Amino acid sequence: MKNFDINEDPHRRYNPLINEWVLVSPHRSKRPWQGQNETVTSDSLPEYDPTCYLCPGNVRANGEVNPAYENSFVFENDFAALKQEEIAFEENKNETFFKAQPERGISRVVCFSPKHNLTLPEMAVVAIEDIIHTWQKEYTDLGKIDYINHVQIFENKGSVMGCSNPHPHGQIWAQSSLPTEVEKTQNNLKAYFDKHGSTLLQDYLQEELKLNERIVIENDHFVALVPFWAIWPYETMIISKRHFGKITDFTETEKTAFATILKQLTTKYDNLFETSFPYSSGIHQSPTDGESHPEWQFHMHFYPPLLRSATVKKFMVGYEMLGESQRDITPEKSAEVLKNLSELHYKHSL
Amino acid sequence: MKNFDINEDPHRRYNPLINEWVLVSPHRSKRPWQGQNETVTSDSLPEYDPTCYLCPGNVRANGEVNPAYENSFVFENDFAALKQEEIAFEENKNETFFKAQPERGISRVVCFSPKHNLTLPEMAVVAIEDIIHTWQKEYTDLGKIDYINHVQIFENKGSVMGCSNPHPHGQIWAQSSLPTEVEKTQNNLKAYFDKHGSTLLQDYLQEELKLNERIVIENDHFVALVPFWAIWPYETMIISKRHFGKITDFTETEKTAFATILKQLTTKYDNLFETSFPYSSGIHQSPTDGESHPEWQFHMHFYPPLLRSATVKKFMVGYEMLGESQRDITPEKSAEVLKNLSELHYKHSL
Ligand SMILES: O=P(O)(O)O[C@H]1O[C@H](CO)[C@@H](O)[C@H](O)[C@H]1O
Numbered sequence: 001m002k003n004f005d006i007n008e009d010p011h012r013r014y015n016p017l018i019n020e021w022v023l024v025s026p027h028r029s030k031r032p033w034q035g036q037n038e039t040v041t042s043d044s045l046p047e048y049d050p051t052c053y054l055c056p057g058n059v060r061a062n063g064e065v066n067p068a069y070e071n072s073f074v075f076e077n078d079f080a081a082l083k084q085e086e087i088a089f090e091e092n093k094n095e096t097f098f099k100a101q102p103e104r105g106i107s108r109v110v111c112f113s114p115k116h117n118l119t120l121p122e123m124a125v126v127a128i129e130d131i132i133h134t135w136q137k138e139y140t141d142l143g144k145i146d147y148i149n150h151v152q153i154f155e156n157k158g159s160v161m162g163c164s165n166p167h168p169h170g171q172i173w174a175q176s177s178l179p180t181e182v183e184k185t186q187n188n189l190k191a192y193f194d195k196h197g198s199t200l201l202q203d204y205l206q207e208e209l210k211l212n213e214r215i216v217i218e219n220d221h222f223v224a225l226v227p228f229w230a231i232w233p234y235e236t237m238i239i240s241k242r243h244f245g246k247i248t249d250f251t252e253t254e255k256t257a258f259a260t261i262l263k264q265l266t267t268k269y270d271n272l273f274e275t276s277f278p279y280s281s282g283i284h285q286s287p288t289d290g291e292s293h294p295e296w297q298f299h300m301h302f303y304p305p306l307l308r309s310a311t312v313k314k315f316m317v318g319y320e321m322l323g324e325s326q327r328d329i330t331p332e333k334s335a336e337v338l339k340n341l342s343e344l345h346y347k348h349s350l
Numbered sequence: 351m352k353n354f355d356i357n358e359d360p361h362r363r364y365n366p367l368i369n370e371w372v373l374v375s376p377h378r379s380k381r382p383w384q385g386q387n388e389t390v391t392s393d394s395l396p397e398y399d400p401t402c403y404l405c406p407g408n409v410r411a412n413g414e415v416n417p418a419y420e421n422s423f424v425f426e427n428d429f430a431a432l433k434q435e436e437i438a439f440e441e442n443k444n445e446t447f448f449k450a451q452p453e454r455g456i457s458r459v460v461c462f463s464p465k466h467n468l469t470l471p472e473m474a475v476v477a478i479e480d481i482i483h484t485w486q487k488e489y490t491d492l493g494k495i496d497y498i499n500h501v502q503i504f505e506n507k508g509s510v511m512g513c514s515n516p517h518p519h520g521q522i523w524a525q526s527s528l529p530t531e532v533e534k535t536q537n538n539l540k541a542y543f544d545k546h547g548s549t550l551l552q553d554y555l556q557e558e559l560k561l562n563e564r565i566v567i568e569n570d571h572f573v574a575l576v577p578f579w580a581i582w583p584y585e586t587m588i589i590s591k592r593h594f595g596k597i598t599d600f601t602e603t604e605k606t607a608f609a610t611i612l613k614q615l616t617t618k619y620d621n622l623f624e625t626s627f628p629y630s631s632g633i634h635q636s637p638t639d640g641e642s643h644p645e646w647q648f649h650m651h652f653y654p655p656l657l658r659s660a661t662v663k664k665f666m667v668g669y670e671m672l673g674e675s676q677r678d679i680t681p682e683k684s685a686e687v688l689k690n691l692s693e694l695h696y697k698h699s700l
């Protein structure tokens with residue numbers, strides 16, 4: 001009988017953060033593609049677009065005028081999925097099938113730059129530091145609100161990720177409950193901490209640094225790696241080296257180091273297929289429920305859909321929706337590809 | 351303080367099948383859309399396409415020639431994600447971070463019809479019965495194989511769902527492990543059965559029939575409804591009325607009733623935006639591990655992405671990937687819309 005070779009044989013890998021598996025089919029990378037092709041976003045957007053509702057000085061859907069902002073700029077989402085209003089509600093503890101509860105929260109939009117055509121990889125490190133500063137301020141301000149127990153900072157980049165405006169921006173959804181994925185993570189981090197007295201992601205990071213098979217970028221304070229259990233072809237995670245739970249714990253040096261690794265990672269992404277690389281990214285960090293949460297370790301996820309080129313993405317569909325996530329290229333191979341890419345942006349390397 | 355109104359206020363709903371929540375934002379339906387538009391698949395495909403690798407008589411990627419099949423036709427996937435080969439492997443029980451195990455399985459493709467341009471809603475009920483017969487045979491044959499403990503029958507329809515060929519077809523991935531989503535469902539069904547001595551979905555269905563708020567179609571043997579916890583805008587589930595766990599338990603009458611409700615539901619879907627409606631669908635049923643599984647109830651999920659038109663879909667991205675699934679239109683509203691649509695296909699109703 002043939003011995004198991006993780007680089008060749010179909011296998012499943014376990015994600016200890018959410019207690020789920022992913023099916024890996026390394027031999028399937030050579031499958032031809034005759035399906036849908038994505039449209040490539042034009043590389044030649046103007047610095048200012050008079051029709052963009054995020055550009056400085058322009059009017060938004062609700063009639064408000066954006067200020068002439070110079071760095072990052074935050075405003076309340078005009079079509080928020082959450083509302084701040086408190087709603088009276090009596091819970092029926094016996095309900096099994098029709099369990100529902102009102103959810104209070106706040107949705108904000110964070111413009112990353114006044115320039116319509118400037119995404120993270122092309123921004124200066126100091127400008128990214130300014131975004132981090134804004135994230136810190138929002139995490140603090142929103143987290144302070146009595147009924148807000150979780151602050152989700154995220155970015156949808158590219159039309160293929162449902163982003164309706166190329167102007168560089170992210171969002172923040174703050175709410176009273178822990179969202180499903182965060183609650184799963186919280187439960188697993190907590191169980192690990194209770195058992196081992198240490199942080200799961202801290203211990204995992206040490207092992208990854210020793211193995212050095214999935215590390216993409218490392219600096220003094222952060223590591224960008226392809227997790228062993230990654231589901232998206234070029235999924236990565238940035239983990240802080242020091243043990244702390246939230247973005248407001250950054251030292252000034254860590255802020256610069258995080259801005260730097262963000263720029264480097266997104267530059268590699270753009271360089272991969274020489275395109276403005278689409279992804280959804282987001283920070284997972286301590287809930288803002290007033291507890292201390294030593295089990296949490298600050299980290300940021302990048303979920304990019306592209307598989308083979310600027311136009312061919314991985315579809316998480318039938319089997320993935322009904323069964324489990326599936327990938328072809330191995331995380332080790334993806335890490336190697338990303339690691340070997342230049343940190344100089346392809347547009348500026350001519 | 352305002353009282354909770356589930357039709358208006360942001361809230362979360364609980365899915366007891368997988369123990370996860372969905373964020374519902376009914377007030378957000380009026381959000382304008384400036385993002386990506388999907389391409390509409392042409393309505394005028396030929397009955398036979400000489401370049402299609404699924405049409406009868408044509409040559410596939412591996413050089414094999416499809417027979418001149420007349421109803422449904424099954425073959426081994428030429429680029430299977432799973433392999434049948436047995437792999438030697440020693441499990442390391444103490445592994446936390448790098449847990450992996452080889453996975454054995456079989457992937458098959460099921461052509462629904464020799465006609466390149468005929469999807470389920472436009473097929474005759476007898477032709478759909480033939481597909482059901484094939485599913486039954488595959489479930490039996492694959493399930494009988496010693497190492498196969500789960501048989502996932504599914505369909506990806508439409509290029510937006512990663513389907514690379516419009517020729518009507520589905521897939522079957524059979525494997526040794528229970529895939530993540532099935533394992534979650536199994537655990538929750540089992541816990542409910544152990545506690546109540548009855549089947550979760552059977553009890554749920556009774557409540558839904560009483561409330562009659564989310565029922566789309568009902569016949570003597572099956573019900574199509576929008577689950578209370580649906581995440582996709584027009585997500586539905588077909589549940590058998592009688593308590594049985596698998597497709598091979600169908601009586602002849604149930605087979606016809608299932609074929610009929612499949613045709614009716616997919617016709618309503620096509621009629622919704624007058625387009626060949628994309629979705630991923632799949633059957634969840636008893637594992638084939640040789641146990642009796644009284645906790646299972648045969649059901650089929652439909653996960654369609656379209657939101658407002660043939661070209662505007664819902665994106666499950668940033669917040670959804672990092673936090674939890676989110677929807678705007680309520681399940682009750684979606685059920686009403688689907689219920690009121692004709693069961694006569696728009697192409698034939700002129
Ligand atoms: O097997 P196909 O149709 O080529 O591929 C499609 O369905 C599979 C199963 O859901 C997915 O893994 C692929 O990402 C998708 O493109």
Ligand SMILES: O=P(O)(O)O[C@H]1O[C@H](CO)[C@@H](O)[C@H](O)[C@H]1O
Nearest residue numbers: 162164664665667668669670676
């Ligand atoms: O808020 P936006 O950018 O309009 O919308 C986008 O991000 C949201 C949060 O991930 C999603 O709910 C939407 O489906 C997506 O289109």
